[in-house]
Amino acid sequence: MTLDALFAPYGLEAPPIPVRGLTLDSREVEAGYVFVAVPGVPLPHRKPLDGHDFIPEALRRGAIAVVGEKALSLPVPYLRVEDGRQALAELARRFYGEPDRALALFGVTGSKGKTTTSFLLHHLLGEAALLSTAGLAFGKERRPPLGHFTTPEAPRVYAFLREAADRGLKEAVLEVSSHALALKRVEGIAYRVGVFVSFYPDDHLDLHGTPEAYFRAKALLVERSELAVLSTRLPHLEALRQRPHLLFGPGGEVWAEELREGEEGLAFTLHTPWGRGEAFLPLLGAYNVENALAALAAALAFGRPLDELLAALATFPGVPGRMEVVQKEPFRVVIDFAHTGKSLEAALKTLRRTTRGRLLLVVGAAGERDPRRREDIGQVAARLADKTFFTEEDHRTEPLEAILEALAEAARREGGVFERVPDREEAILRAILEARPGDTVLLAGKGHEATLERGTLALPWNEREAALKALRLRAQAQGSGPREGGV
Structure with a gap:
C-alpha cells in the first residue's frame, strides 16, 4: 500500500x-x-x-x-x-486489507481461564488460527507468543489475521484482554462468537481504576459479537443477555454433572441443547470444566457436531505453562502461570487433592503491577503450601528485595514456612533438591513466558528448561535421571 x-x-x-x-x-x-x-x-x-x-x-x-x-x-x-x-x-x-472480513472470528475474554479456553476452542475447531498469551497457531503450526501482552498491539493483531486469511484458514480464535479492549488494540474487529469466561472484580485495577470500569472493558467483547457465550456465574448477567447469547455453567444451557477428578484428567457428563454425552478432558483442575464448557458451547453454536467435539476434547494436548507436568515420579513437578492470589489458590488446591506428600511452591510477584497482588500471593502461599520459595518474577525497575519482603511479610502473618531466594533458577533448584517421593513441586507465575524481566532487561527464560536442569543436577547427585511426562 x-x-x-x-x-x-x-x-x-x-x-x-x-x-x-x-x-x-x-x-x-x-x-x-x-x-x-x-x-x-x-x-x-x-x-x-x-x-x-x-x-x-x-x-x-x-x-x-x-x-x-x-x-x-x-x-x-x-x-x-x-x-x-x-x-x-x-x-x-x-x-493489512481488512483481513477480519475473510475470517469467522471467536473472541475469548475473562479474568481467569481465557488462555485455556482459547486453546481448547482452537483445538475443537480443527483447522483454525489462534492468537493467545501462550502462543500462536496456524492450523497445527505453533509459534511462540508475541511478547508479554495477552493481546498485542493493533498492527500485530491485523498482521496475524492477514496471515491466517492468506493461508486459507476460515476461522481464528483471539484471546482478548481487558487491556486490549480498553486500549483499542482490537478496535474494528467484530466477532462471530464472543466468549466471556469469568470475572474477578479486584483484578487489573491499576489500569481500569474501578471494578465497574474493568467490567465495562470486558463487556465490549460481548457488544461486538453476533452471539455471546456467557458464564452463568458472571455479574450483571441480565445486561449482557440483551445480546443473542448461550449460557454455560450451573443453570445454563451447556452444563456438566457427575464430575470425576483423577490424576489423568477430568471426566463428566455433558448436557447441551444439541444432546448429551460423556466427556473426558486430560487436564488437572476441576475449574477447567468451566473452560471446557465455554469452548464446547462456542463450537456447538458454530455448528460443530457434538460427537466430534467430545472425541476431540479427549485428545486435547494441554496449554504450555498451564498445569504442565514436567515429571510425575518419584515426585511431581508442575509448571503453572498462576500469578495472582486467586489463580494460585486454585492451582494449589487442585494439586493438594492428588499429592501424597508435601506441596512445595516456587513463586514471586511482578514489579510495576498492582502491589496488592503481593499480599494475596504471600497469604495464599502460607496457607496452602507446606513450604514456599519466594523468588523473582519480572521485578522490572522495582527493587526485588522490596517485593520479596512484601511477600514474606504477608506469609509471616499467616504463619507460613518460607525462604527468600532472589535468583529464580536457584529457587527452582532448591525446591527440587528438597522434594521427596510423593511430593509436588509447583513452579508458579512464569508459565509459558520466554523472558525474565530484570530492571530494563528482558532476559531469555524457559521455565521448563530450568526445571529439567534442576532435575538433572539432582539426578547426577543421586545417579538417576528426570522422568518427563505430561498429564
Whole structure:
C-alpha cells in the first residue's frame, strides 16, 4: 500500500510512496514505516511515556510519515488525529486489507481461564488460527507468543489475521484482554462468537481504576459479537443477555454433572441443547470444566457436531505453562502461570487433592503491577503450601528485595514456612533438591513466558528448561535421571 492510499480516508494528501509497516514503538521503526505517536498509559507505579517524545528517534530510523495528537510541524507528512490509538487500529486494518472480513472470528475474554479456553476452542475447531498469551497457531503450526501482552498491539493483531486469511484458514480464535479492549488494540474487529469466561472484580485495577470500569472493558467483547457465550456465574448477567447469547455453567444451557477428578484428567457428563454425552478432558483442575464448557458451547453454536467435539476434547494436548507436568515420579513437578492470589489458590488446591506428600511452591510477584497482588500471593502461599520459595518474577525497575519482603511479610502473618531466594533458577533448584517421593513441586507465575524481566532487561527464560536442569543436577547427585511426562 502507498502512503497516499493509507491516508486517503483522513483527507491528508501524501506522496504515493510504498508503506512497509506501521508501529507505535519507535524501536521497531524501519525505513518506509509510519510511526503512530500515542500517549502512554498512566499507572500508579510509574510516569507514563509519551509517544510524541520519540518522534525524533522514529525519523532517524527512517519513518516516512507520522501520526499524532499534537500540533506539530515535521519534515515528513504528519496526520493529526484526536485519538492516536483509534487511528493506529484503523490504519492497521486498512494497511493489512481488512483481513477480519475473510475470517469467522471467536473472541475469548475473562479474568481467569481465557488462555485455556482459547486453546481448547482452537483445538475443537480443527483447522483454525489462534492468537493467545501462550502462543500462536496456524492450523497445527505453533509459534511462540508475541511478547508479554495477552493481546498485542493493533498492527500485530491485523498482521496475524492477514496471515491466517492468506493461508486459507476460515476461522481464528483471539484471546482478548481487558487491556486490549480498553486500549483499542482490537478496535474494528467484530466477532462471530464472543466468549466471556469469568470475572474477578479486584483484578487489573491499576489500569481500569474501578471494578465497574474493568467490567465495562470486558463487556465490549460481548457488544461486538453476533452471539455471546456467557458464564452463568458472571455479574450483571441480565445486561449482557440483551445480546443473542448461550449460557454455560450451573443453570445454563451447556452444563456438566457427575464430575470425576483423577490424576489423568477430568471426566463428566455433558448436557447441551444439541444432546448429551460423556466427556473426558486430560487436564488437572476441576475449574477447567468451566473452560471446557465455554469452548464446547462456542463450537456447538458454530455448528460443530457434538460427537466430534467430545472425541476431540479427549485428545486435547494441554496449554504450555498451564498445569504442565514436567515429571510425575518419584515426585511431581508442575509448571503453572498462576500469578495472582486467586489463580494460585486454585492451582494449589487442585494439586493438594492428588499429592501424597508435601506441596512445595516456587513463586514471586511482578514489579510495576498492582502491589496488592503481593499480599494475596504471600497469604495464599502460607496457607496452602507446606513450604514456599519466594523468588523473582519480572521485578522490572522495582527493587526485588522490596517485593520479596512484601511477600514474606504477608506469609509471616499467616504463619507460613518460607525462604527468600532472589535468583529464580536457584529457587527452582532448591525446591527440587528438597522434594521427596510423593511430593509436588509447583513452579508458579512464569508459565509459558520466554523472558525474565530484570530492571530494563528482558532476559531469555524457559521455565521448563530450568526445571529439567534442576532435575538433572539432582539426578547426577543421586545417579538417576528426570522422568518427563505430561498429564
